[in-house]
Amino acid sequence: MLLKCIPLFFLAQLLIAAAKPTNPHLFNSDDPLQRELERQAKEETVHLLDSLFRSQIAYFSEVKAALNPQTKRSQDISLYITRLNQAIAEKDMDKKDQMWLDTFEEFKDSPLLLNRESETGLTDSQYKTLLTGQKLQDISTKFVTDVADYFWQIAKISGKVVGNGISSGNQS
Known part of the structure; x- marks a missing residue:
């Protein structure tokens, strides 16, 4: 299960990168329908990003609940959750995306999913069991569904x- 969780976090990175149009001028249109469709696509992307953040918050909250609050890992997780909540609160997709990238950069060297007994207070076996519990599997499954x-x-x-583009092309 641990090996299943790690790719989800990398998948999230790819989704965020893919969500941003590489050429925003492609959608620059005076057509109200095109603008509405672009708004809907951005809204769906923001919804997915927030869902991703909430899934990670739920996942790491479950992990943190089993840790001694005085451990380094518990404190790292608290900070990570704070950053994710800040990203959820942001309404602008570009800013939200940047906050996520900044958070990922900040925590890329922090092994939130790896056990260092001195940082978790748990043995490898205990930490593995914690990371692969049923609630955590449910959270991962929900994220895949999202x-x-x-x-x-x-x-x-x-x-x-595409349909609108074809219709507009036929009218020309």
């Missing part, structure tokens, strides 16, 4: 964008 829902919504919006 990602699938996101791609479905974006596919529907993309279909409307």
Whole structure:
């Protein structure tokens, strides 16, 4: 299960990178429908990012609850959760994205999922059991479902964008 969790966090990085259009001028249109579809796509992306942050908060809150609050890992997790809550509170997608990237950078060297007995107060076996509990599996499963829902919504919006582009092209 631990090996299943780590890729989820890397998947999150890829999703955030993919969510930002590489050429925002492609969507610059005077067409109200195109602007509305772009707004919907951004709204879906913000929803996914917030879901990702909430999943990580839930996951690490479960881990933290089992740790002695005086341990370094518990304190690291508290700071990480604070950063994620700040990202959820941000409404602007670009700022939210930057906050996530900054948080990822800040914590990339902090082994939140790895055990160092001096930082967790737990043996390797105890920490592994903690990281792979049923609640944590449920949180991971929900995140995968949220990602699938996101791609479905974006596919529907993309279909409307293409359909609108074809309709607009036929009118010219």
